[in-house]
Amino acid sequence: MEFPPINELQAFDRVARLLSFKRASDELNLAPSTLSHLVRSLEGRLKTRLFNRTTRSVALTEAGQKFHVDIGRILENLDQLITQIERDETSPSGTVRLSVNETSAPIVLQRLDADFYARFPDISVELNVDNRLVDIVAEGFDAGVRLRDDIPKDMIAVPMIKDFRFVMVAAPAYVEKYGMPEIPEDLAKHNCIGFRFQSNRRYVWEFVKGNKETSIDVSGSLTTNAPRILVDAALDGIGIANVAEPLVKDAISQNRLVRVLDGWERDWPGLYLYYPMNRHMPPALRACINALREPSGKTS
DSSP: OOOOOHHHHHHHHHHHHHTOHHHHHHHHTOOHHHHHHHHHHHHHHHTSOOEEEOSSOEEEOHHHHHHHHHHHHHHHHHHHHHHHHHHHHHSOOEEEEEEEOTTTHHHHHHHSOHHHHHHOTTEEEEEEEOSSOOOTTTTTOSEEEEEGGGSOTTEEEEEEESSEEEEEEEOHHHHHHHOOOSSGGGGGGSOBOEEBOTTSOBOOEEEEETTEEEEEOOOOSOEESOHHHHHHHHHTTSOBEEEEHHHHHHHHHTTSSEEESTTOOOEEOOEEEEEEOOSSOOHHHHHHHHHHSOOTTOOO
16 A cells, blocks of 8 residues: 555544544645545545544544554654754754865864854864865765865865965075075075875976966975975974965964065965765755855955
């Protein structure tokens, strides 16, 4: 037997509660004939009489009483579930797991700030920082943040920062001691803090100024695969670092770092938030995406 349509079950439940077809039809905003048809249809499916009806009264049969106990509980649970879903839509809740790299982590923290958690007190965010390319579906993440060109083609991607740059920086004490390079070729005389990718390839520094483009395989006393160490090493005066601008924005504004070769920076394809296509996106994830996506009309 096919499961009875929900409208038949609701019609039966309302009549069983009120023991009146007239009052039940009024509450359900149905014509009495329509309500009677729904109940008869349900009795036909079940091959069981559920009500004893006279012109003056309505009473549940023994089978109807047993059926109403169980179906009433099921409909009540269903109603609570729907109410909870509607509440979640207006007041999102739950944990959102995000996979980000060290470059994007400060931007995520800036946008998912105290105001965000004040607006959505029932949302918690688990932030996993990893510079490797992560399969967010296989590893159980709701979304990730990476450079646009690193995002799998089957993902939905929205910009966090469209205009994105790496900048060269050094501590003021380093520049005072060793001088300020004027052109990229001057880096051969300087201690440059190198970066090595997960693939084991060293990052070759790239420069663009007007129509001139050049790349230099810099050398120095320190190489790392962690962008945060690049920043810390530059702050310690070890040498010149080439890092994502968001990582050093505060240090530059506080004069703890100075820009080197200003104007030679190359534009990168931007930081994007990405997530798998899902027809029914959890409200908590939607709230995070709305907070992280690039503000309308702004670039950084």
